[in-house]
Amino acid sequence: MVVFQLAQQTYGIDIASVFEIIRMEKITKVPRTPDFVEGVINLRGKIIPVIDLCKRFGLDYTEATNSSRIIIVDVDGNTIGMIVDAVSEVLSVPAESIEPPPSMIHGIDAAYLKGIAILEGRLIILLNLGKIFHDHEINEIEELTVETA
Amino acid sequence: MFSDEEISVFLDELEEKIQIINENILLLEREGESREALQEIFRAAHTIKGSSGVMGYEKMASLTHEMENLFDQMRKGMLPLTGKLVDTLLTALDSLQALRDEIVGKDVPVDVGQVVADLRQCQETLPAASAGAGTKEEAGSPATVAIDLEEVDYEVIQEAELRGYQAYKISVELDPGTQMKSVRAFLVFETLQQIGEVIKSVPSAEDIQEGRFDNGFRLVLLTVEDRERVSNTLMNISEVAAVEIERVVPAGDTGMAAPEWEQESRAAEKAKPGSASKPEPAGVKTIQTVRVDVERLDNLMNLVGELVIDRTRLNRFAELFEGHSAGGSSEMVDNLFEISEHLGQVTGDLQEQIMKARMLPVARVFNRFPRMVRDLAHKMGKEINFIVEGHETELDRNVIEIIGDPLIHLIRNAVDHGIEAPEIRTKLGKPKMGVVKLRASYLENYINITVQDDGRGLDPERLRAKAVEKGLLDQGAAVRMADREALDLVFMAGFSTAAEVSDLSGRGVGMDVVRNKIESINGMIDIASAPGEGTTFTIRLPLTLAIIQALMVELGGEQFALPLTNVVETISIERGAIQKIKHSEVTLVRGRILPLVRLSAVFEREAFRSEEDHVFVVVLGVGEKKFGVIVDKLLGELEIVIKSLGDYLGKVPCISGATILGDGQVALIVDVRSLVKEIGIEETVYAAG
Numbered sequence: 001m002v003v004f005q006l007a008q009q010t011y012g013i014d015i016a017s018v019f020e021i022i023r024m025e026k027i028t029k030v031p032r033t034p035d036f037v038e039g040v041i042n043l044r045g046k047i048i049p050v051i052d053l054c055k056r057f058g059l060d061y062t063e064a065t066n067s068s069r070i071i072i073v074d075v076d077g078n079t080i081g082m083i084v085d086a087v088s089e090v091l092s093v094p095a096e097s098i099e100p101p102p103s104m105i106h107g108i109d110a111a112y113l114k115g116i117a118i119l120e121g122r123l124i125i126l127l128n129l130g131k132i133f134h135d136h137e138i139n140e141i142e143e144l145t146v147e148t149a
Numbered sequence: 150m151f152s153d154e155e156i157s158v159f160l161d162e163l164e165e166k167i168q169i170i171n172e173n174i175l176l177l178e179r180e181g182e183s184r185e186a187l188q189e190i191f192r193a194a195h196t197i198k199g200s201s202g203v204m205g206y207e208k209m210a211s212l213t214h215e216m217e218n219l220f221d222q223m224r225k226g227m228l229p230l231t232g233k234l235v236d237t238l239l240t241a242l243d244s245l246q247a248l249r250d251e252i253v254g255k256d257v258p259v260d261v262g263q264v265v266a267d268l269r270q271c272q273e274t275l276p277a278a279s280a281g282a283g284t285k286e287e288a289g290s291p292a293t294v295a296i297d298l299e300e301v302d303y304e305v306i307q308e309a310e311l312r313g314y315q316a317y318k319i320s321v322e323l324d325p326g327t328q329m330k331s332v333r334a335f336l337v338f339e340t341l342q343q344i345g346e347v348i349k350s351v352p353s354a355e356d357i358q359e360g361r362f363d364n365g366f367r368l369v370l371l372t373v374e375d376r377e378r379v380s381n382t383l384m385n386i387s388e389v390a391a392v393e394i395e396r397v398v399p400a401g402d403t404g405m406a407a408p409e410w411e412q413e414s415r416a417a418e419k420a421k422p423g424s425a426s427k428p429e430p431a432g433v434k435t436i437q438t439v440r441v442d443v444e445r446l447d448n449l450m451n452l453v454g455e456l457v458i459d460r461t462r463l464n465r466f467a468e469l470f471e472g473h474s475a476g477g478s479s480e481m482v483d484n485l486f487e488i489s490e491h492l493g494q495v496t497g498d499l500q501e502q503i504m505k506a507r508m509l510p511v512a513r514v515f516n517r518f519p520r521m522v523r524d525l526a527h528k529m530g531k532e533i534n535f536i537v538e539g540h541e542t543e544l545d546r547n548v549i550e551i552i553g554d555p556l557i558h559l560i561r562n563a564v565d566h567g568i569e570a571p572e573i574r575t576k577l578g579k580p581k582m583g584v585v586k587l588r589a590s591y592l593e594n595y596i597n598i599t600v601q602d603d604g605r606g607l608d609p610e611r612l613r614a615k616a617v618e619k620g621l622l623d624q625g626a627a628v629r630m631a632d633r634e635a636l637d638l639v640f641m642a643g644f645s646t647a648a649e650v651s652d653l654s655g656r657g658v659g660m661d662v663v664r665n666k667i668e669s670i671n672g673m674i675d676i677a678s679a680p681g682e683g684t685t686f687t688i689r690l691p692l693t694l695a696i697i698q699a700l701m702v703e704l705g706g707e708q709f710a711l712p713l714t715n716v717v718e719t720i721s722i723e724r725g726a727i728q729k730i731k732h733s734e735v736t737l738v739r740g741r742i743l744p745l746v747r748l749s750a751v752f753e754r755e756a757f758r759s760e761e762d763h764v765f766v767v768v769l770g771v772g773e774k775k776f777g778v779i780v781d782k783l784l785g786e787l788e789i790v791i792k793s794l795g796d797y798l799g800k801v802p803c804i805s806g807a808t809i810l811g812d813g814q815v816a817l818i819v820d821v822r823s824l825v826k827e828i829g830i831e832e833t834v835y836a837a838g
Contacts, residue, residue, distance in 0.1 A: 028707060028815040030794065031752030032802050040794060040807055042815045045455040047792045047807045078797040133797065 001091050001117075003124060004071065004084040007059040011084075012093065012117065012124045019072040019079065021087050024064050041081060043072065050081035056132065057112070075133040091124075093117045098126065156252070159204055161440060163249055166193040168516055170216075171242055175519050178235045184224070191220040197245070199308055209248045212261045215268035216241050228271070237267050239520070298349070298397070302369065305348055306397055314345070314371045316397035317379060322365040324388040331360035336386050344382060345372025364390075369397065441506070443546060449503050454790045456496045458809055463489045465812070504696070508543035511589045511598070514553045515540055518560055518587060525564045532571050532582040533564060539589035544596055548690055551670050552598070555663040559600040559686050560585065562660075567604030567684055577681070579603070596692060601685040607678040609635035619644060636676045640664045668771065668822060671697060671714045699789045699808075699818065702767060703782035704748050708816040710789055710808055715821040717768040717775060719783055724762050736766070736777065743768065744776045746828055748819075751803060771825045791818060803827055 001012045002021075027039040027050050036055035040047050050070055054062060067086040072079060101113035114126040170193050173186040198213035216238065222228040244264045298306075306316040319341075323333050334357045341347050350357060350368035357366050372379060376394050383392045467485040515537050522535040544552070568574075568583030575581055586601040609632040616622040616638045622630075638644055639660045667674045671691050678684040691697065691714070699710035700719070726736050727745060734745040745766065766777040789808035794801060805820035 026814060028807070028817065030798065030801055030804060030817060032804075033798060037798065040798075040815050040817075042809045042813050045451050045458065045809060047794055047809070047815060049795055049798045075797075078795060080797050 001093050003088050003091050005086040006084050010124050012126050017073050022070050024068045048079050048081050052083045075129050166197050169193040187224040191224050194220050208261045215265050309371045317370050318395045320367045320393040322391040324390045327388045333388050341370050344374050345370050446507050453500045460492045507546050509549050511542050512540035534582050534584050536586045542589040555666045558663050563602035567602035596690045598688040603683040606680040606682050608680045612638045701784035701787050702780040704780050710816050710818040715769045717770045719767050721763045746778045748778050769821050771822050
């Protein structure tokens with residue numbers, strides 16, 4: 001489990017879906033995409049879309065700092081980068097310490113969550129990547145922008 | 150079951166063979182019987198039968214079996230070539246194609262019953278004596294070696310003979326006193342396997358090797374060795390008492406005929422790789438290939454792209470280095486530049502080679518047209534000489550896939566609307582036979598494909614009238630329109646010149662679709678025509694889709710690429726020259742009104758407010774529509790590799806992809822066509838000037 005910080009909260013995602021973690025670099029903005037899509041980057045010759053998790057969840061926006069990172073993940077065969085405030089560690093979380101998520105936590109819909117892990121008194125929110133990057137939603141949002149344009 | 154890969158190899162082969170049969174049948178029809186062509190057809194049909202049988206496509210196997218029988222009889226001169234026969238064969242070929250589509254899952258199940266029956270009927274018109282001579286008959290000569298061969302065996306043998314093998318029936322008697330007959334038998338098998346292939350044995354190989362036989366056994370061997378050699382080899386095995394060998398005569402081939410045709414097929418096979426020694430019928434060129442997944446080529450291309458980027462970085466570094474070490478180590482800097490230079494050359498070559506590997510000769514598409522024209526001409530009672538030139542011209546695979554439909558449409562149009570009926574042509578003093586010419590050629594970095602007919606041509610006057618009648622144009626505009634422009638009317642949506650919609654052309658798809666398709670791959674289409682003399686369509690296509698020339702511009706601090714095919718010109722205008730009509734900005738260029746678009750508005754980007762008096766305008770054109778976009782800076786032309794934005798972002802409006810610049814930055818590529826749709830620039834706006 002890769003543990004990272006986002007708007008003063010601790011989150012975790014399955015390490016199997018993480019390709020790599022890179023420093024922030026210049027992101028080329030792509031016009032007329034949902035606002036949480038930061039743009040695209042060049043990852044060794046491949047164009048990778050990057051999204052801002054803060055904006056995705058509607059959390060308070062934090063400025064990019066030196067500790068900001070882009071976590072490159074694989075979601076259903078798509079390679080996507082997501083911006084987080086900091087990556088703290090890699091932990092292994094025993095399955096029994098994971099509890100189902102409450103319906104709403106820190107303003108994030110439970111649908112995006114896999115559960116909550118309590119580890120040595122810390123609360124780690126486990127994200128459901130597949131849900132967060134669900135294709136349908138992207139397309140819907142896109143259609144909306146086209147219609148209103 | 151067979152893996153996807155095996156099936157795809159089978160399908161590719163099938164496609165190739167169908168093509169060969171197709172071409173040769175047409176050749177036969179055109180030039181009368183030719184042994185060469187028949188031989189080709191027979192071999193192709195035979196291969197399909199064999200492989201489809203192995204793959205378990207029963208319908209295909211039975212269909213090709215009947216076809217093969219027919220071809221076989223034609224080859225032996227037992228069946229004369231008639232128009233009806235050609236038609237039946239072509240129908241059968243269509244069914245074969247349909248069966249192929251069925252495998253691919255494109256189509257509804259195909260019923261081959263009727264076609265098979267037709268094929269059989271063709272054979273039954275033969276004199277009774279030779280009917281069924283194809284495969285049913287046993288070998289003529291008395292069998293001294295008793296081993297019954299079934300039809301399948303003959304097929305294997307026949308196939309092997311095509312590859313230059315001989316089939317022998319061999320009877321082996323072991324020494325009655327042998328103690329280890331299974332071991333001896335095993336040795337016999339071993340030995341024979343070394344010089345050929347044992348395809349059948351009595352008793353079965355298993356039984357023989359376990360000793361379940363009397364003193365002798367019989368088998369059928371395929372080998373390139375002669376009888377003498379086989380016999381000697383076997384006699385050298387200890388405790389082999391007697392060996393009897395008899396040449397297997399393939400079914401249907403009897404007496405003198407057999408060796409003759411066999412020799413010929415051998416010669417033909419041998420000549421194939423060189424292909425120079427064998428006089429190939431005109432227009433028939435079998436494409437010899439190594440099949441590579443296109444994805445692999447794409448990956449290779451990506452890797453080369455990265456090399457190019459690294460090379461640019463190396464260059465940049467060398468420049469930095471030069472700046473830092475003023476004077477001192479100029480030799481090192483020179484070396485560095487030299488290395489970078491060489492790397493650049495090699496990557497350039499590499500890129501070119503990979504691009505070439507992605508290329509296919511246009512013959513791939515062109516080959517299916519002669520048949521189409523023939524059918525059309527027959528149907529419409531027209532006489533047409535269809536000339537194809539430049540088969541060998543190569544195009545990117547993707548382009549080839551897309552170009553097929555537009556070409557079909559253009560050729561159909563030429564046959565249907567272009568060429569007049571023979572009696573009208575004679576009356577007009579034209580040769581009775583119309584000419585439709587399809588030609589491909591290179592022109593700089595483009596490829597030109599022309600479809601030319603010597604038919605009735607297009608009448609600008611009629612086109613104008615038609616456009617007005619359909620409400621596509623008002624009377625005034627029609628009058629002002631030059632003839633040249635009037636011709637372009639055919640590309641307008643909703644415009645079709647044929648009075649009645651015929652079965653052949655004008656099935657709701659118009660020339661506008663043709664143009665759209667061609668422009669979607671950065672191509673252009675042009676029309677030239679003179680009434681009474683014919684029409685020529687010229688299609689200009691880029692050699693590849695993966696790399697384009699682009700004009701790089703800066704907008705709001707970021708770089709964008711505008712495909713050069715869409716760029717008409719760049720101009721610099723004074724701020725004051727921008728005028729407003731209603732809500733849109735326009736400017737005058739050489740007396741014509743040019744609508745202006747601010748890319749920053751389209752891309753919802755903060756505009757870069759320059760204090761200068763001049764703004765840069767790039768004039769873009771899609772078809773007849775022209776408009777200018779205002780950009781912050783012009784950065785120059787660049788050859789860029791197109792990359793997709795990926796599935797996650799899906800289709801982004803007005804952006805067709807991205808490219809990676811020399812410094813590793815990503816620049817977006819503007820999709821000019823969707824930009825036009827987006828901002829809704831109408832042709833009429835432009836014409837109103």
